[in-house]
Amino acid sequence: MSNPADAIKTMKLYSDVERVDRELRALGKTPHAPLTPEDLAAFDQLHYGGTGAVDEAIRRLGIDASTRVIDVGAGLGGPARHLASNSGCRVTAIELQRELHTSASRLTLRCGLEQRVEHLHGDFLQALLPVAGFDALVSWLTFLHIPNKALLLERCRSVLKAGGLIYIEDFFQRGPLTAPERESLERDVYCTALPTADEYRREMENAGFTDVELVDMSADWTAFVANRRRRFAADRVRFVHLHGPATFGKLDAFYQAIQALFEGGNLGGIRIMARAG
Numbered sequence: 001m002s003n004p005a006d007a008i009k010t011m012k013l014y015s016d017v018e019r020v021d022r023e024l025r026a027l028g029k030t031p032h033a034p035l036t037p038e039d040l041a042a043f044d045q046l047h048y049g050g051t052g053a054v055d056e057a058i059r060r061l062g063i064d065a066s067t068r069v070i071d072v073g074a075g076l077g078g079p080a081r082h083l084a085s086n087s088g089c090r091v092t093a094i095e096l097q098r099e100l101h102t103s104a105s106r107l108t109l110r111c112g113l114e115q116r117v118e119h120l121h122g123d124f125l126q127a128l129l130p131v132a133g134f135d136a137l138v139s140w141l142t143f144l145h146i147p148n149k150a151l152l153l154e155r156c157r158s159v160l161k162a163g164g165l166i167y168i169e170d171f172f173q174r175g176p177l178t179a180p181e182r183e184s185l186e187r188d189v190y191c192t193a194l195p196t197a198d199e200y201r202r203e204m205e206n207a208g209f210t211d212v213e214l215v216d217m218s219a220d221w222t223a224f225v226a227n228r229r230r231r232f233a234a235d236r237v238r239f240v241h242l243h244g245p246a247t248f249g250k251l252d253a254f255y256q257a258i259q260a261l262f263e264g265g266n267l268g269g270i271r272i273m274a275r276a277g
């Protein structure tokens, strides 16, 4: 599987994308019924800390109705919709996987946010995007999938206006990863290369970013992923009834692998903020 849009499916979080539709039906929302971003918040935030993490980005970057934002690796579009509906900004949300992109576009339409959230399907590294077209670039848990950080950050710099801001929440190598940890990252998370915090800072500066600020999120995220797995196990009967045992098994294995990686202490979480020089 050489196509990244297929290869990434080794990460089980990305299987059975239709589970969002089943959850909505179970809540009594018929397939075309209007939705609010709040209706979706329990299912469409594929990162840690839910919409609170997105509020933090709004606050730290000073995002408002005049800000043009690009969200890299938009997933189901949860962060993009939350950004738009809570700050009034306009967001371009780019996503590699076609099913997630299609689902994200449909959910945005149902929320009536299509004037403010534009969904693009494609690889951020290759898509046709305006040079210096954005005031802010945000990204949650996507950089871990892209091994060539120099190319990725150069691309980030090029789509930002001079003085534009970047806000990333992602994985980093907190301690030397063991061979089984590397295997798990590659197999369970589709992550083949992970910088240390120092390497991230260097890569950012090499790409032309200034005022680089790094925050270690590892303690919060370790607690978050342990709690997520506990809640998932407690919800087993309802979840299996709605989505079947195979989907439960896949997600449980995924949540378990992530919890073990964070608890091992060598995988960490990092928030990176910087300014395009």
Ligand SMILES: C[S@@+](CC[C@H](N)C(=O)[O-])C[C@H]1O[C@@H](n2cnc3c(N)ncnc32)[C@H](O)[C@@H]1O
Binding pocket: 008, 044, 045, 046, 047, 072, 073, 074, 075, 076, 077, 078, 079, 094, 095, 096, 097, 100, 122, 123, 124, 125, 139, 140, 141, 142, 145, 146
């Ligand atoms: C863990 S998900 C997070 C989704 C979203 N940021 C969120 O927090 O809800 C990471 C997403 O990045 C996407 N992705 C990975 N590589 C990408 C690339 N090169 N271009 C665009 N999207 C990419 C994946 O397909 C996946 O949907």
